[in-house]
Amino acid sequence: MTLSALLLAAAVTLTPVEAARADALSDSLRCVVCQNQSIADSDAALADDMRELVRQRVAAGDSDEEVRAYIVQRYGEYVLLRPRANARNLPLWAGPGLALLIGAIVMYLFARKAKDVPFEDEEDA
Incomplete structure (x- = not known):
């Protein structure tokens, strides 16, 4: 079974407030396949997986920063559409x-x- 199928099988139901948070987070994360498109705007299968990860983390009660940190840990800082200013960049x-x-x-x-x-x-x- 593929990751997409597993994620769809484990799809979570969000409250309207949580869904709005997940959508806002998805707008701030870059699709690693489409490059300069957010995962909210991308049709790529990986973007679907990333959106579902965001939804799962929001449903689990993570804060916005915790969700971003989790996605950055998995995919690297490149996924941030608005990268953080630090000594490296x-x-x-x-x-x-x-x-x-x-x-x-x-x-x-x-x-x-x-x-x-x-x-x-x-x-x-």
Whole structure:
């Protein structure tokens, strides 16, 4: 029996509040097959399995953070659509700001140098 069949056989019934929590959690988790799609939006079989895992953890009484931690433990931090900032991925978070700062400095230096160089038309006049 496949994992999908086992999970469907063990499908849990959630209250409306729990179902809303499970849906919100599913919106925040990435499908590892579809890459930039949440498991809520994905049609992949693995996304079905992941959604069912989320539903089971919510039904078991886990908090949102406990559910995320469980899914991250199984699939890695890549499954978070909004990754946490930590020392390991700090360059990814700081990269865009650093690139913008370097770009601004380069543009300033080019503009300053261009101001000092006369145009060819100005030399002829």
